Amino acid sequence: MARKDVIQEFLDALHTASEEVAFASAASRLGDALGFRWFTYLSVGDGKPDVMSTYPAIWSDHYLSSGYDRVDPVVAASRRQTVPFCWGALDSARPADAAAIRLFDDAASFGIVSGLTVPFRGPKGRTALFTLSTDEVSPALLRRAEELKFYVQVCGLHLHNQLAGRVERFMPEHPKRNLTPRQRACLLAAAEGQSAKQAARSIDLTPRTVQHHHEEAKRRLGAQSLTHAVALALREGMIS
Known part of the structure; x- marks a missing residue:
């Protein structure tokens, strides 16, 4: 399928989605079509982060329970900039902080070694990240990631806006999760x-x-x- 058709299929799927599972399915198909293995949408602020992902559940739970969102260089970079960027094996920079190194090493044990992230700024200091990641390391992947930055940014922006408007837990002012x-x-x-x-x-x-x-x-x-x-x-x- 041509790249423009992949993007159009994704946008059409977002337009008809009404539940989180439909948004996740659309993002998963997009990542597969663009040559990535997983996708993640992470919204971080002062409290616990909200995440939608195709990562193995054991890794997502480990990431959150370890408080990795507070030391993740990808999250930190997303707070500083608004343009898409590559990380991991697609970026020559190696984190110097011990906690960040432990995070990257833990991720690699699950096969998560590289990715392309699009950051979004929200109200009250909240930051969201749309990430396509993979276990692949190759010059071809680096070239493909660079070519895809604009397309992934457009797709991520549409996903970010749709989730903020339709899925309660990703809404900028969603209520606290209190139960009776x-x-x-x-x-x-x-x-x-x-x-x-x-x-x-x-x-x-x-x-x-x-x-x-x-x-x-x-x-x-x-x-x-x-x-x-x-x-x-x-x-x-x-x-x-």
Whole structure:
């Protein structure tokens, strides 16, 4: 498929997407078509970062739990500039900071060795990054990345704007992810493997009310499924 057709297919997919999973699917297809293995959209501010990615879940969890967003040279560079840039094996500069070196070494153990990142500035010091990355190291990749900077910047800008307008957790002023006591209780029951009917008996609710609390918790957390909501609530310490 010609490059212009790849970009058009991506923009068309964004136009019709309404849920996060559709945006992620479109970005994944774009990265594959342009010769990259993974994509990431990362939004960082004062609190915990929000991330949408095709990286292995174990790596994404390790990155966030290690606080790597605070020492990541790619995030730091994105705070300083507004133009696309290459990093890792595509950039001759090696980080001197011990924490950054550990981050790059950890990423390499998952095969993540190089990438192309487009930064975006948001309100109140928030920064977003759209990244295409790969396990490939070659002169051909460097040439391709340089040629693709403008195209990836255009695609990233469209993705950034659409997510900010349609996906609650990426909205500039999205509400805090607070859950009510009932929502936490219903998620905890789900985490323990209870069905809605079983949870209803243990919490003294109707099964329909349990399902309603599940749906509200998913909405507040920006989750795509009940399993996803449970994982997010566990990660952020809302249930244990």
